Amino acid sequence: MKGRSLYLDGVTVVFDGFRALNNLSLVVEPGELRAIIGPNGAGKTTMMDVITGKTRPTSGTVRFGDMDLTRLDEPTIANLGIGRKFQKPTVFDDLTVFENIELALKAPRGPIACIKWHLTGEAADRIGQVMTEVGLVERAHDPAGILSHGQRQWLEIGMLLAQDPELLLVDEPVAGMTDAETEHTAAMLVGIAGKRSVVVVEHDLEFVRALGRRVTVLHEGSVLSEGSIDHVQNDPRVIEVYLGR
Amino acid sequence: MSIALTAPPPSRMRLGIRTGLIIAVLLLAALPILNLLPRDSAFHVSDFIVSVTGKWICYAVLALSLDLAWGYAGILSLGHGAFFALGGYAMGMHLMRLIGPRGAYGHPVLPDFMVFLGYTELPWFWHGFQSFPYAMLMVMLVPGALALVVGFLAFRSRITGVYLSILTQAMTYALMLAFFRNDMGFGGNNGFTDFKELLGMPLGTPSARAVLFYASLVLLVGSMLLCAALTRTKYGRVLTAIRDAESRARFLGYDTTRHKLFAFVLSAMLAGLAGALYVPQVGIINPGEFSPGNSIEAVIWVAVGGRGTLVGALLGAFSVNALKTWLTSAAPDLWLFALGGLFVAVTLFLPRGLIGLFDRVKKGRGA
Ligand SMILES: Nc1ncnc2c1ncn2[C@@H]1O[C@H](COP(=O)(O)OP(=O)(O)O)[C@@H](O)[C@H]1O
Ligand SMILES: [Mg+2]
Numbered sequence: 001m002k003g004r005s006l007y008l009d010g011v012t013v014v015f016d017g018f019r020a021l022n023n024l025s026l027v028v029e030p031g032e033l034r035a036i037i038g039p040n041g042a043g044k045t046t047m048m049d050v051i052t053g054k055t056r057p058t059s060g061t062v063r064f065g066d067m068d069l070t071r072l073d074e075p076t077i078a079n080l081g082i083g084r085k086f087q088k089p090t091v092f093d094d095l096t097v098f099e100n101i102e103l104a105l106k107a108p109r110g111p112i113a114c115i116k117w118h119l120t121g122e123a124a125d126r127i128g129q130v131m132t133e134v135g136l137v138e139r140a141h142d143p144a145g146i147l148s149h150g151q152r153q154w155l156e157i158g159m160l161l162a163q164d165p166e167l168l169l170v171d172e173p174v175a176g177m178t179d180a181e182t183e184h185t186a187a188m189l190v191g192i193a194g195k196r197s198v199v200v201v202e203h204d205l206e207f208v209r210a211l212g213r214r215v216t217v218l219h220e221g222s223v224l225s226e227g228s229i230d231h232v233q234n235d236p237r238v239i240e241v242y243l244g245r
Numbered sequence: 246m247s248i249a250l251t252a253p254p255p256s257r258m259r260l261g262i263r264t265g266l267i268i269a270v271l272l273l274a275a276l277p278i279l280n281l282l283p284r285d286s287a288f289h290v291s292d293f294i295v296s297v298t299g300k301w302i303c304y305a306v307l308a309l310s311l312d313l314a315w316g317y318a319g320i321l322s323l324g325h326g327a328f329f330a331l332g333g334y335a336m337g338m339h340l341m342r343l344i345g346p347r348g349a350y351g352h353p354v355l356p357d358f359m360v361f362l363g364y365t366e367l368p369w370f371w372h373g374f375q376s377f378p379y380a381m382l383m384v385m386l387v388p389g390a391l392a393l394v395v396g397f398l399a400f401r402s403r404i405t406g407v408y409l410s411i412l413t414q415a416m417t418y419a420l421m422l423a424f425f426r427n428d429m430g431f432g433g434n435n436g437f438t439d440f441k442e443l444l445g446m447p448l449g450t451p452s453a454r455a456v457l458f459y460a461s462l463v464l465l466v467g468s469m470l471l472c473a474a475l476t477r478t479k480y481g482r483v484l485t486a487i488r489d490a491e492s493r494a495r496f497l498g499y500d501t502t503r504h505k506l507f508a509f510v511l512s513a514m515l516a517g518l519a520g521a522l523y524v525p526q527v528g529i530i531n532p533g534e535f536s537p538g539n540s541i542e543a544v545i546w547v548a549v550g551g552r553g554t555l556v557g558a559l560l561g562a563f564s565v566n567a568l569k570t571w572l573t574s575a576a577p578d579l580w581l582f583a584l585g586g587l588f589v590a591v592t593l594f595l596p597r598g599l600i601g602l603f604d605r606v607k608k609g610r611g612a
Contacts, residue, residue, distance in 0.1 A: 052496060054496075073495075073500075074495035074496055075495050075496075075498050075499055076500075078495070078497060078498035079498040083496075084496050086493070086496075090490050090492075090493045091490075091493075092485065092486045092489055092490060093489055094489055095482055095485060095486065102479065103479070103482060103486055103494075103497060103499075104497055109498050109499050110503065111480055111504050111508075114479045114504075115475065115478045115480040116478075117480075159497070163497065163498070
């Protein structure tokens with residue numbers, strides 16, 4: 001299948017008169033890795049909510065390839081191949097690491113299909129592979145509820161990988177991670193991009209620099225600046241509202 | 246990597262529970278046999294014990310069905326008694342049709358209450374109920390259909406938590422008021438009673454009691470096996486996921502409305518079957534069966550036993566009802582206080598119910 005691009009045009013989201021997104025336009029090409037930065041409240045999470053069907057835009061266009069995402073619900077959008085990692089890691093606490101990844105694994109999602117599902121060697125291998133990638137093999141049969149914060153972040157990234165999405169939306173993945181973990185995460189996201197498109201929201205400029213790709217700066221719900229990290233870091237408007245503070 | 250590829254072996258706890266369940270079922274199965282012993286035998290079990298235990302078994306199935314909806318899918322239904330009662334009414338309609346001309350008015354087709362209310366012909370929805378297979382189908386389809394409609398509207402509108410509970414409570418309350426009305430065609434506040442026979446077997450006899458008891462036990466074991474098998478599949482884990490983080494499950498691509506609906510409908514059908522076996526054992530069904538308090542009591546059984554464990558639901562249904570049977574004869578005025586106190590105590594001190602206590606004792610011993 002040929003990769004699809006993500007296309008936002010003139011997207012506005014109004015909450016009780018407050019414009020969380022204001023005429024936001026953004027294109028992410030297939031296979032691209034895009035970093036999005038911006039101060040707290042800039043609308044980064046809201047942008048992800050709009051793409052994944054959680055929030056309906058007040059106006060504007062959101063398309064993935066030729067699909068109009070504003071008309072679809074969350075599970076349908078997820079099954080189109082858009083995976084999401086939340087700012088606050090959300091995993092299923094009562095299920096083990098293995099089971100969390102098993103649920104994320106690409107497979108038919110209906111009740112009957114889930115009843116009939118049995119773990120094939122291939123699926124088990126894939127789960128093992130994902131757990132290795134995110135360093136949780138030793139915790140395979142521990143409930144996710146007892147993992148540390150960093151491990152939960154990893155588990156959620158692992159679930160995203162298991163979903164095998166075409167587009168990954170990753171919201172502040174390195175919050176609460178050590179420097180080494182942060183570096184590993186950056187390397188992993190760079191490795192993932194190419195095969196898939198990745199949109200990473202992050203506060204941490206060092207992390208964004210480590211990604212070394214195109215950066216979009218959001219401010220008050222619209223794009224303030226876009227380009228290389230050096231370009232946006234030297235953009236006077238960016239310095240004024242974000243970096244200079 | 247082999248650690249990742251193999252499922253963990255069943256824990257000793259689980260094996261212990263399985264053994265306990267098998268012993269409990271065998272003990273229950275022995276009751277009607279012990280009932281046949283001479284009255285002066287030390288092992289004789291009274292008719293009262295057999296019939297009351299038969300009722301509890303039906304309650305246990307209701308508790309199990311509620312645990313599937315609440316303990317696994319997170320749907321705290323405060324209206325599960327309605328599904329139980331609808332199953333009971335469907336069975337009651339069959340039993341009423343079987344009375345035939347033996348009613349007090351001797352009408353060849355119409356049940357007594359219809360003759361009394363001046364009906365000249367059978368309402369359309371009473372047709373077919375003379376057939377046992379048809380009635381059994383309705384026992385499951387009617388509660389299932391109600392759960393489908395209510396569940397679809399509620400889950401699709403993303404009504405969850407306390408709002409969903411209130412909605413289900415309102416559902417059973419509305420049904421109670423409707424069934425109280427004479428013009429509904431379900432016998433008004435008297436409901437159905439004076440049943441004569443079922444499957445050619447006269448009711449109220451010791452052998453009928455034993456047959457109904459065993460039928461209930463078979464239903465209980467069957468429901469337990471079904472629920473246990475179901476909750477051990479990936480579907481069971483999807484339900485747990487929905488219970489704990491529904492929105493996350495949606496973003497993983499699970500249509501949570503469909504998954505919850507599936508569990509809710511299945512649960513309602515099980516509750517309906519339980520009600521259907523309950524009615525011929527107690528010999529009556531009336532709108533009181535829809536009373537909101539019944540549904541709340543069922544929730545308390547599950548909470549006391551420990552939700553999300555299936556076994557806990559059984560344990561809770563039997564222990565709370567045993568307490569109720571004892572207390573309502575020893576100190577009838579105290580029962581509602583005891584029930585309320587029990588619920589508060591369990592919520593505060595035993596959030597995982599009696600099963601959790603058992604678990605804790607085991608851990609304390611270093612098992
Ligand atoms: N559901 C909501 N209702 C009202 N206001 C919201 C809602 N979601 C987000 N907001 C507001 O929209 C703004 C953007 O929030 P968000 O997208 O979370 O920012 P970021 O992720 O960039 O920190 C914030 O001011 C926030 O308070
Ligand atoms: Mg945010």
